[in-house]
Amino acid sequence: MTSERSVPPTISEVAEAAGVGRSTAARTLGGYGYVSPELRERVLAAAERLGYRANALARSMSTGVSQTLGVIVADIANPFFGGVVRGISDASRARGFDTLVLSTHEDLDEEIAATNVLIDKRVDGIIVASAALDVASAGHIEQARARDIPVVLVDRAVPGLDLDAVVIDNRAAAREAVVRLLDAGHRRIGFVWGPPVQERPRRRRELIDIASKNLWTDGERLQGYLDALDDEGIVFDADLVMVGAKTEENAQAEVTRMLDLPEAPTALFCTENDAMTGALRALRARGLRVAADVSLIGFDDSSWAAVMEPPLTMIEQPTLALGARAAEVLFAAIDGEAGSTGLHTLVTRFVDRASVAPPPR
């Protein structure tokens, strides 16, 4: 049982209890202006003692600051974005901001609607993992900025858009992974998953064109794969690149198709978790062992990957740090401290476990 009184205390009552002026209490509790650390401490202690809770709307009206960030992600059910949002909300909370999240299911129209909602809800800034592929489709982002709402991109850059973007170097991370497979002796390396087209692009140039018109991260990872093959002078084989729907089922079907090729791949690079689980299903159905028969490297480490038998070699993305950095960059813009915009590239970690071995025979 709690003994909280039913009428919340006012700022004036908190000020009196803290022995400070009302404006000092208001600045402290509203999170604006300068207050010395000692006075801030006293006000916060008094506020806690009295059970003071700020009314965000009242605060918004008196200070012009609503103290909320808006976050738009492609798919909230993807643990990668779960981690990013957690990183954003932890960093926001430390600044006294709440975080409103909307999920767009990788659909540009939903992203536009979500941006409008956040503008209407008067958020102080927006972080978005955008499905926009170029400036022409990023009008909604420009609209937010035109209303003085700073926007920071996370996970994906939008080529040509003059905006801060907090990302990893997908191309370098993919290249590193494929180089590991090449170093282990593999020459036939499958790429799971590729562009979501029905017809298989046969030429390298065509494939790159298609990939660059799809999701930025996917295109970059494919480029990294091709970079690594180039390093070793290995000719790209269209049959070793998955096409079609980005689903676990299709990953399984495409890997099965690759395994049935006259020259089957001896290694697979999987760029998503569902690509990896689809590949594992295909291997199991063919009675093939991980590492001993087919080597595997995946993207987005997880606690599951570590307990597989054998444990999977994975690229770990700094999901919490991506979110935290995006929030930092956004707060700098909100505070009017923004410098020149650009890419903020965070480092991935190559988690070397036991799913890579030399090719059989």
Place this chain on the structure above:
Amino acid sequence: MTSERSVPPTISEVAEAAGVGRSTAARTLGGYGYVSPELRERVLAAAERLGYRANALARSMSTGVSQTLGVIVADIANPFFGGVVRGISDASRARGFDTLVLSTHEDLDEEIAATNVLIDKRVDGIIVASAALDVASAGHIEQARARDIPVVLVDRAVPGLDLDAVVIDNRAAAREAVVRLLDAGHRRIGFVWGPPVQERPRRRRELIDIASKNLWTDGERLQGYLDALDDEGIVFDADLVMVGAKTEENAQAEVTRMLDLPEAPTALFCTENDAMTGALRALRARGLRVAADVSLIGFDDSSWAAVMEPPLTMIEQPTLALGARAAEVLFAAIDGEAGSTGLHTLVTRFVDRASVAPPPR
């Protein structure tokens, strides 16, 4: 390149194009009042042709409906809640509502702050996976309802609170899982994870008391475990229940402790994914095989569980359906159609794979 004109069409222009009156177009596009299916179709077709986009704020001011649901979950990085939110947002979108999500990290103070944000942002209804354990700690929920904002609970009921709650039958699902282990011949069955207390409760009554004061789902799952033991007349052994922090690391430590008991468990029931991966780490470190040495059943099926070797026997929660049902119940309340409140219990699925075998020897 798109050829959209820069000035968006008005409701009147949509009405004219559809050949209907302005109020019919406004009702259709605003999502309120009655419109016949034929006229609705014509308005929506015209709106799409003209590229009409509702301005949520304008809509809110003219109709009093802001067209947003607020969702408060314990941890957005948990794929279970990712699925629930996806279910809510799919159902909301079908009704023309956007979904604002806040994550509370299983902290009641954050939940109170999140509720205040949603009240201030004037959402039309709130769905919450609450950390409140009783009516006394659910004042913020009553506050939302006092402002005529309907609230629906999801995943957890709050005992004593007269509110709709969309849940699964955690107790029955846990009981079923443990009965499977008993039927396979196991008598020493570990429970991973239990109440987050430091001191191990030695008496059954004490354990139930502590569990009932913790998270509702956890308490219910523990009850189901005890129910199944009761059925077989097996005396509860405090040493077979994990205590302490709900983390993968502690799950590993607690399972290791159990495996070192003079009478070690031959089966484990894991109530969360991190409990399962922690248990798998403990088994591997001891050189024990899943099924052959220790049988396993887990809660919350995933694509990873299906590709483990052997594939894991799991309880699958209907995450999307939990979200969709919660949204339905909330829309009924928003529409003023709410009947008597109560529990809405969805069915879980027992996914029988290969991690259960008779005890060794």
